[in-house]
Amino acid sequence: MSGYDKIIRNGLIVSEDGIRKSDIGIRDRTIAEIADGIVGTAAEEINAEGLHILPGLIDTHVHFNEPGRGEWEGLETGSQSLAAGGVTTFFDMPLNSTPPTTTPAAFDLKKNAADRKSIIDYRLWGGMVPENLDELEELHKRGVIGFKAFMSNSGIEDFGYSEDVTLFQGMQQIARMGSILAVHAESNLITQQLSDHMKQNGRLNVRDYCDSRPVLSEMEAVSRILAYADAAKCRLHIVHASSCEVVSLISDAKKRGIDVTVETCPHYLSLTVSDFEELGPIAKCAPPLRDQEHVESLWNLVKLGEVDIIGSDHSPSPLHFKKGKGIFEAWGGISGAQSTLNVLLEEGYWKRGVPLEKIIKTACVNPAKRFGLDKTKGSISIGKDADLAIIDLKQSFTLKESDLRYRHKYSPYVGRTFRGKVLLTISNGNIVFGEKKAANEALS
Numbered sequence: 019m020s021g022y023d024k025i026i027r028n029g030l031i032v033s034e035d036g037i038r039k040s041d042i043g044i045r046d047r048t049i050a051e052i053a054d055g056i057v058g059t060a061a062e063e064i065n066a067e068g069l070h071i072l073p074g075l076i077d078t079h080v081h082f083n084e085p086g087r088g089e090w091e092g093l094e095t096g097s098q099s100l101a102a103g104g105v106t107t108f109f110d111m112p113l114n115s116t117p118p119t120t121t122p123a124a125f126d127l128k129k130n131a132a133d134r135k136s137i138i139d140y141r142l143w144g145g146m147v148p149e150n151l152d153e154l155e156e157l158h159k160r161g162v163i164g165f166k167a168f169m170s171n172s173g174i175e176d177f178g179y180s181e182d183v184t185l186f187q188g189m190q191q192i193a194r195m196g197s198i199l200a201v202h203a204e205s206n207l208i209t210q211q212l213s214d215h216m217k218q219n220g221r222l223n224v225r226d227y228c229d230s231r232p233v234l235s236e237m238e239a240v241s242r243i244l245a246y247a248d249a250a251k252c253r254l255h256i257v258h259a260s261s262c263e264v265v266s267l268i269s270d271a272k273k274r275g276i277d278v279t280v281e282t283c284p285h286y287l288s289l290t291v292s293d294f295e296e297l298g299p300i301a302k303c304a305p306p307l308r309d310q311e312h313v314e315s316l317w318n319l320v321k322l323g324e325v326d327i328i329g330s331d332h333s334p335s336p337l338h339f340k341k342g343k344g345i346f347e348a349w350g351g352i353s354g355a356q357s358t359l360n361v362l363l364e365e366g367y368w369k370r371g372v373p374l375e376k377i378i379k380t381a382c383v384n385p386a387k388r389f390g391l392d393k394t395k396g397s398i399s400i401g402k403d404a405d406l407a408i409i410d411l412k413q414s415f416t417l418k419e420s421d422l423r424y425r426h427k428y429s430p431y432v433g434r435t436f437r438g439k440v441l442l443t444i445s446n447g448n449i450v451f452g453e454k455k456a457a458n459e460a461l462s
């Protein structure tokens with residue numbers, strides 16, 4: 019049938035089942051046809067010969083800080099950065115914006131801002147804190163993608179951590195609503211006591227910070243929240259697991275029938291404590307970076323399909339919250355949202371032979387399925403939203419500060435060389451990053 023808005027010709031379309039060369043016809047924001055040699059006309063044709071086409075990535079974990087702390091990132095720069103990295107949908111975390119998304123009014127405020135400023139699709143996480151259990155239902159009705167709670171200090175005063183009773187009661191409610199709880203799972207007791215101990219003993223360097231948040235502290239919190247999830251029959255998602263031990267704990271729970279998924283982040287798959295020592299506070303995050311052995315075993319679990327989702331946990335701040343501060347005082351959070359796909363391609367596909375099919379499972383297919391967006395997103399299929407990332411696997415580049423679309427142009431990945439370049443990102447049929455010319459030029 020003729021009359022498309024766009025036809026993308028001869029790209030290598032990546033799905034979880036394999037890669038095949040085909041044309042894609044886009045009409046009314048939607049993928050209307052996938053076939054060899056589509057006959058028909060289009061307002062615009064894109065030649066993707068030799069290029070790979072991935073479903074637009076879904077980043078389940080970003081902190082864009084708006085409203086209230088837009089100077090830390092903001093929905094405009096944040097969404098532009100994602101588009102530059104091949105991401106077409108993001109889920110914004112409820113904290114680090116002011117007010118945090120813990121009330122229906124705060125949800126409305128953020129939604130208004132995001133509708134005006136985001137250049138790609140988005141959903142909002144609702145926050146679960148000790149004070150708002152009676153707001154969860156209303157937040158759910160407003161359409162939050164799920165709820166997020168902290169088991170340890172969040173680093174932000176207006177987003178308290180949840181102790182056990184709040185967690186369990188909240189989970190019972192979330193289970194009744196059929197929603198899902200995402201948890202930052204580190205033990206508050208362990209992290210608090212160990213960091214007090216370090217500070218009292220003048221142990222203030224990068225390794226001391228990492229030792230104050232050991233893997234054991236994640237394991238303890240994860241074990242506890244898994245027990246509550248089981249008892250409350252609440253769907254659970256563990257965010258930013260830093261190590262293979264944590265992922266394995268979750269794999270075991272899945273075998274026992276607990277409805278749980280696990281996310282890790284590109285930084286746990288590409289950076290180590292030694293990098294942190296070199297880079298300083300811009301590589302500070304919680305849970306902290308681990309060592310090379312952990313990086314390798316996490317990759318193995320990605321290969322085995324035990325890591326469900328890879329999200330960026332982009333949590334930026336102005337540089338002065340990082341630089342010139344002691345490591346314990348510096349803002350914890352890594353700026354990385356633009357580089358997720360680059361890290362997965364360089365560290366996964368190129369260095370460790372992780373197939374593209376596996377990569378898109380963790381970054382596109384599984385996020386869509388787990389959070390109920392798979393009718394419209396997560397794969398390149400007829401009838402779904404035309405959300406696509408066109409990449410040239412063979413082009414490499416060294417990331418420069420000036421490439422970054424973030425409000426604050428720093429990232430632990432600056433200076434790294436990545437094989438695999440995003441040339442065009444298409445969201446709902448519209449180009450949101452790159453130029454058509456660039457895709458064609460890549461061929462010559």
Ligand SMILES: NC(=O)NC(NC(N)=O)C(=O)[O-]
Nearest residue numbers: 081172173303304333350351
């Ligand atoms: N307040 C934060 O944004 N914290 C975030 N910071 C990290 N992960 O270092 C997080 O997701 O916990």
Ligand SMILES: [Zn+2]
Nearest residue numbers: 202257258304
């Ligand atoms: Zn967290």
Ligand SMILES: [Zn+2]
Nearest residue numbers: 079111331333
């Ligand atoms: Zn986070």
